[in-house]
Amino acid sequence: MIQGKIIAITRSKEDSEEFVNLITREKAQAISLPTIELVSKGDGMVDEFLDAIKKDDPDFSVFMSSKAVKLLFDTAKKISKYEKLQLAVANTTVIAVGPKTKAALEAEGIRVAHVPERFSSVGVGEVFTRLNAEDKKVIVPRSGASTPFLAKLLEKIGLKVKEVYLYDVKSHSDLAKWTEFKQLFLANKIDGVVFTSASSVRAFFDIMLGDMDKQTLKNNLEKTTVVSIGPFTADELKKFEINSITANVHTVPGAVETIKNCLC
Numbered sequence: 001m002i003q004g005k006i007i008a009i010t011r012s013k014e015d016s017e018e019f020v021n022l023i024t025r026e027k028a029q030a031i032s033l034p035t036i037e038l039v040s041k042g043d044g045m046v047d048e049f050l051d052a053i054k055k056d057d058p059d060f061s062v063f064m065s066s067k068a069v070k071l072l073f074d075t076a077k078k079i080s081k082y083e084k085l086q087l088a089v090a091n092t093t094v095i096a097v098g099p100k101t102k103a104a105l106e107a108e109g110i111r112v113a114h115v116p117e118r119f120s121s122v123g124v125g126e127v128f129t130r131l132n133a134e135d136k137k138v139i140v141p142r143s144g145a146s147t148p149f150l151a152k153l154l155e156k157i158g159l160k161v162k163e164v165y166l167y168d169v170k171s172h173s174d175l176a177k178w179t180e181f182k183q184l185f186l187a188n189k190i191d192g193v194v195f196t197s198a199s200s201v202r203a204f205f206d207i208m209l210g211d212m213d214k215q216t217l218k219n220n221l222e223k224t225t226v227v228s229i230g231p232f233t234a235d236e237l238k239k240f241e242i243n244s245i246t247a248n249v250h251t252v253p254g255a256v257e258t259i260k261n262c263l264c
Helices: 017-025 044-056 066-078 082-090 099-107 121-130 149-157 176-186 198-208 214-222 231-239 252-263
Strands: 006-009 029-032 036-040 060-063 093-096 137-143 160-171 192-195 225-228
Touching: 006 252, 017 029, 017 252, 029 176, 036 066, 036 198, 044 066, 044 082, 044 137, 044 160, 060 099, 066 082, 066 099, 066 137, 066 160, 093 099, 121 149, 137 149, 149 160, 160 198, 176 198, 176 214, 192 198, 192 231, 192 252, 198 231, 225 231, 225 252
Parallel strands: 006 029, 006 192, 060 093, 060 137, 137 160, 192 225
Antiparallel strands: 036 160
């Protein structure tokens, strides 16, 4: 039972609805921490993406986040290239990293051919291995903060990879939502923190170190249960000398199940 526990997640209120529902269902308190915000590459990213498709004629397109989908298609609408983008993507075999990304694509009228069993870069690689996609071409719209892991994995499988960077990320500028968390954190009343990406780890430390020294932050984190949604997030925490427990299933429900097991 985690009843009465206070657990935070490094996502905004809008992006953490599933987490909040799962935690409150257990009669625990959920705190949403908006750690990052997107910095769009601007209207030109749509043309860059379309030009890459025209030039490379990829067989596959891989979408690794619902944010990338929304940003790309919303920008295309703004510059009256929505239908052109729809057609360009639809002419590829579309792979979505997980159900949320699939839903975002389907909302734009895009049919998703494959979703991996594991919602991660490794899972995407497993899809391509099953498809015997050697020598095929793939385009991946991504964040500038992404690691090279996916591209290297797909190249190792034998694919020709083109990554198009749509946005960068920065630490969230609205820190009003952090006041309650910081007070509880310094009083050692936070029972668990779920980190959901490597970039959210970096932003968390950037924001928290604005009010406290590194050693205090590290000491207090060691007094709580820290869960990483996946291995890249865990690796990023290690850079800040923080050990975490990695969820077996790299999803929000998987992370919640992990923290429940740790706190029970």
